[in-house]
Amino acid sequence: xxxxxxxxxxxxxxxxxxxxxxxxxxxxxxxxxxxxxxxxxxxxxxxxxxxxxxxxxxxxxxxxxxxxxxxxxxxxxxxxxxxxxxxxxxxxxxxxxxxxxxxxxxxxxxxxxx
Amino acid sequence: xxxxxxxxxxxxxxxxxxxxxxxxxxxxxxxxxxxxxxxxxxxxxxxxxxxxxxxxxxxxxxxxxxxxxxxxxxxxxxxxxxxxxxxxxxxxxxxxxxxxxxxxxxxxxxxxxxxxx
Numbered sequence: 001x002x003x004x005x006x007x008x009x010x011x012x013x014x015x016x017x018x019x020x021x022x023x024x025x026x027x028x029x030x031x032x033x034x035x036x037x038x039x040x041x042x043x044x045x046x047x048x049x050x051x052x053x054x055x056x057x058x059x060x061x062x063x064x065x066x067x068x069x070x071x072x073x074x075x076x077x078x079x080x081x082x083x084x085x086x087x088x089x090x091x092x093x094x095x096x097x098x099x100x101x102x103x104x105x106x107x108x109x110x111x112x113x114x
Numbered sequence: 115x116x117x118x119x120x121x122x123x124x125x126x127x128x129x130x131x132x133x134x135x136x137x138x139x140x141x142x143x144x145x146x147x148x149x150x151x152x153x154x155x156x157x158x159x160x161x162x163x164x165x166x167x168x169x170x171x172x173x174x175x176x177x178x179x180x181x182x183x184x185x186x187x188x189x190x191x192x193x194x195x196x197x198x199x200x201x202x203x204x205x206x207x208x209x210x211x212x213x214x215x216x217x218x219x220x221x222x223x224x225x226x227x228x229x230x231x
Contacts, residue, residue, distance in 0.1 A: 042205055042221035043159070056218070088157050099147050099211065100166055103219060105159035 006106035023091030118222035137206030145211035
């Protein structure tokens with residue numbers, strides 16, 4: 001079992017729908033991340049939160065809206081997505097400092113846009 | 115230029131044998147860390163092993179060891195006594211100190227390992 005929990009595991013939505021992906025960790029980590037991963041490719045960083053504040057947005061389209069309501073939770077709000085947004089979305093967390101500490105990943109949400 | 119290069123898109127190994135997955139990196143930062151992750155078809159990224167740029171010894175974690183050659187900028191993962199459950203995608207990743215306070219990672223393109231019975 002992973003220490004980072006993502007829900008839902010699978011999501012199918014139409015291009016006009018609004019949905020949210022959720023991520024939760026209880027390891028006391030104060031950095032949290034969203035990644036997008038296409039099949040057979042490495043994860044691509046989307047957003048980084050550090051101490052509940054957005055510190056990095058990798059030029060992600062506004063149809064993706066992140067939210068960090070507290071130190072344990074990270075959401076990704078989805079609206080008006082495109083078919084090319086179909087991918088595996090991974091959440092990760094880590095200590096903010098401590099160079100030898102890895103990012104811990106969840107199982108991901110497999111998103112399909114119809 | 116790519117910061118992390120994994121030149122083996124796919125590798126096959128016989129069960130119980132050892133296999134080496136290659137990773138080379140490029141950085142001008144004297145302080146950096148190298149990570150290996152395993153990603154089964156289920157999707158989860160599983161942390162395997164870490165090597166810091168100032169570490170004097172090669173990292174080992176159970177059946178995983180890292181052949182770290184700093185001058186050559188390589189950090190190859192060695193898996194000993196391969197098991198069928200080792201079949202997965204393996205990613206090498208680097209974190210540079212200059213990436214800031216958040217622990218950003220740069221990933222390589224990955225190597226798909228298949229263990230044959």
